[in-house]
Amino acid sequence: MSEISFHDLSRLDSSQRAGLLKRAEADLSVFREKVRPIIDAVKEEGDVALVRFAREFDKAKVSKDNLKVSPAEFEAAFASVDQDVIESIEFGISNIRKFHEEQRPETMWLKEVRPGVYAGDRYTPISSVALYVPRGKGAFPSVTMMTSVPAVIAGVPQIAIVTPPTPDGSVDAATLVAARIAGVETVYKCGGAQAVAAVAYGTETVKPAVKIVGPGSPFVVAAKSLLSSVIDTGLPAGPSEAIIFADESVDGALAALDVLIEAEHGPDSSAYIVTHSRKVAEAALAAIPGYWSKMTEQRVEFSRAVLTGKRGGIVLTRSLEESYRFINDYAPEHLEILSREPLAHLGHITEAAEILMGPHTPVTIANFVLGPNAVLPTSRWARTYGPLSVHDFVKRSSVGYVTSTAYPELAMHARRLARYEGFSSHENAVSELRQPYLDAHRSDPA
Template identity: 75%
Template sequence: MTNVSFHTYAELDQEQRAALLRRSEADLSGVIEKVKPIIEAVRTQGDEALVRFARDFDRSEGVHKGNLKVTEAEFDAAFKLVDAEVIDAIKFGTENIRSFHEEQKPETMWMKEIRPGAFAGDRFTPIQSVALYVPRGKGSFPSVTMMTSGPAMVAGVPNVAIVTPPAPDGTVDAATLVAARLAGVETVYKVGGAQAVAAVAYGTDTIKPALKVVGPGSPWVVAAKRLLAGVLDTGLPAGPSEAVIFADDTVDGSLAALDLLIEAEHGPDSSAYLVTHSRRVAEEALAALPGFWAQMTEQRVGFSTTVLTGKNGGIVLTEAVEQSYDFINAYAPEHLEILSTEPYDHLGRITEASEILLGQYTPCSIGNFGLGPNAVLPTSRWARTYGPLSVTDFVKRSSIGYVTAAGFPLLAGHAHKLALYEGFSSHAIAVSPERYKHVR
């Protein structure tokens, strides 16, 4: 049997417990140094650098300066290349995602009378240009296209573009193009990795600069976002996949093993833990893993075994359910499954998780492919301060204020006192009787 990492939590010291919380992108110092020259090359050389990096990093000989942008004909051809059942699944997920995010959309403007004659509120307007990063290195992900483009289009962003790595022949994944068009996005660029983030930050002859970039990616993409955070809005921190499967003693351990493999198979840099206070569940899961590996493709077995036998995955056996809650809240996972016949009994004790999937019929697969809530989620413990990608990530909020002549004296009097206290003479004059001399 493959030597799956098994941690008896009570036997770990503080340093060992802290090590369980670390993600693969926790230390990006080495990657950042490699990314810096990539960004500088794109800034100074534009399309020429993008073509060179497509060849060097994506092994794509089919990309040149004339075809960095996907053509209408390529979109049309994609629908002929993708199986009808897959297109139907993309349509199904796209509809659910749009429906969910329509409910999130804030009203365009609201105002409240704070005091008689004094009104204040908010107005929401779409961000004018956003780039959506869709990874490809370890597979093809039309689901990421669905998740990122859905809320962007619901929000009404007028300029939406997708950046995604090209294949060796210079094409873009056909299902990704299908998902883009079904969502209403017609601009797709054949560029990935750190160079894609740089391209949408600075712009090139082909690629228009964007105000914001969203979407998950490798440590190289995460590093580029950090370096370019002063040039464009880099959105929520979304790195390699991670999940915690929490199981109580009411479920079969083999089910926990089945779901533990979902996020673990994304790549060797993923993180995945089964957390349980039931030794029976832990041992059943351990015994069931080889049977599931036997049904998976060789590549995904390789990824998931690397995760589950390494330092970013495995099984954590706690002493009691409260200790499981504490571990989950400290870990703050991207994906959390609560496997229990009574999942709501546990929900109230868990506050630090970005996506929480309840019960034995809600695996991460359902969330990833179109239940409706967004599956682009904060990683590396950022669930403590960030939520899932949403419509609000694609709009900006402006405060609105309006004071009438009747409401002015009360607010002006209080503002005048504070202005004088803080030493702002112009502030004070603007709300003094002097104002009435200049109002028509």
């Protein structure tokens, strides 16, 4: 059995330390070459290509006639999912909805920035969006919940889910339940790079969208990068990653329990325990095998690949300050702060998409029912992106209004700057050439 990776920062040189920051999709060149012909086929062949790829990649019995989930399939899903699971989906969606309703911006605001000069913003929903819900390493109704709710709250008129079909040609039942409860009725049976291409270009069945959001494999990430000039690909969300930061006040076995949460997503995940306490590190090392004995075989295989590989394990630092620096350099998707006083650490950490504080807030709760969005930027994009939100489904327009009394002062300053930059039409538009039109406007009846 491979040993869990133990990274003592005091013994690593700069290149070895930098290696700990790399993610599975750090180099997408290989994936881009693999998905390029898939994208081309979908663009040229439409539904025919989607059916072929569903059978080839997903081993799914899909035809052109059933690429879109029917009302009867929704009804069958509700009949097949246990009532307690439906209850938990409803509970999670309730919290997610409450959180995201608070994010919804004012439709418009205007402020008087100078006497007679008004400026502000107006928010309107984007016209269409595709929500990518992965399925390759499991079923993810939680992703449906997290992507659908803010899109519905934002008022996007055309919302569709794309998700890989199961071998029998259906869609995961709980995913359909979550979609309907959240308010989404359009679901297409396609995943991977072909799904990204389908919503970018449109097919006979799949309507094109102006944006796609949702996490996916490196193949999905590569397809998004190739199609970024065709469709807005949203925040970069690839394979799962987490840092469990533990100080000397907690049991390392608790950190071990939680590092397995994201590590079990797949062998392309990244997961570290970061601590300056050797006692905590050793307790975590000792505890992990015991937790593996309580997991399913597939999830043990996935998490073992992560924790014994180059993108996981335990990072031992020399001090709290070094732990903070490593976390900020890593910029994790998920960060847990395990401490008796988590707030004491919070101010030192600026680069993390999600920060969960204390032993009662494991990533599991945030992934399903806490309320904040669990679709998060990966691959260090937390340095510039935040979690998926209502704001990802609206666009902002600047609004301005200048009164006749305020116009002369603004025109004078704008004219000077236009002349300096050499834009004669800019200058002319606020010169005496405009005055006759303004005089006529003033004399028009109200």
